[in-house]
Amino acid sequence: MRTLLLLLCIVALTAIGLGYTYVYKPYVAPLHEVASTWSELNQDVENQSAFEPPEDTLLTERQIARYRAVQEEVRREVRNAMGDTWSEVEQSARRIGSDGEWGVRDLGAVVAKVRDGLVRAKQSQVAALNRQQFSIEEYAWVQRQMYRSMGVELPEGGLRSLAGEALWHSSGDRRLMLDENGVVTGDVPKQNIQRVQRHADWLAEHIDLALVGL
Numbered sequence: 001m002r003t004l005l006l007l008l009c010i011v012a013l014t015a016i017g018l019g020y021t022y023v024y025k026p027y028v029a030p031l032h033e034v035a036s037t038w039s040e041l042n043q044d045v046e047n048q049s050a051f052e053p054p055e056d057t058l059l060t061e062r063q064i065a066r067y068r069a070v071q072e073e074v075r076r077e078v079r080n081a082m083g084d085t086w087s088e089v090e091q092s093a094r095r096i097g098s099d100g101e102w103g104v105r106d107l108g109a110v111v112a113k114v115r116d117g118l119v120r121a122k123q124s125q126v127a128a129l130n131r132q133q134f135s136i137e138e139y140a141w142v143q144r145q146m147y148r149s150m151g152v153e154l155p156e157g158g159l160r161s162l163a164g165e166a167l168w169h170s171s172g173d174r175r176l177m178l179d180e181n182g183v184v185t186g187d188v189p190k191q192n193i194q195r196v197q198r199h200a201d202w203l204a205e206h207i208d209l210a211l212v213g214l
Contacts, residue, residue, distance in 0.1 A: 042126070051135050058189055066133075067143065069128065069132055071214075074128060077120055078121050125214050150200055
């Protein structure tokens, strides 16, 4: 299955090509609306307590396991919600190149599916956070520390950032913290790197969710 991030990138690239009035307002602005809906859904997270990261910034095995459980639930919901949306986006993008009017109509229907799928994915995440007793703050901290342990610095802002000026720069948003030998640099505990390393392939597979903010 293609990544959720690529779906959002194609929508944004199309908007850039066709202009603000005809595409951004009807097709990209809904992604900003989704970000607002996500903020509202965050209020349904049962654990609203403030999270104080440990001074040593060490991840626990339990935090890693809980994080994976949440991500697996969200991934299942994304698969269910998006269905064949990726192929529909590709087809619409190709038609826009030869027949803009028809392509834009198609894109509107696709964006509606993406919008609804993102809301469903967030609802799934909130339910999973509650099952794992995560607060938003702890979950975000665990997510960031896990990717930092792989040498990846996630961008701030999640979906709101991706739906705006940074959307079409997805590869650049992942600021790598690796030296010329591929060794993680920066203030990352060796224990975290060791604990996260065996999850590296799984994290790479799910990075689209992390970049979007899920």
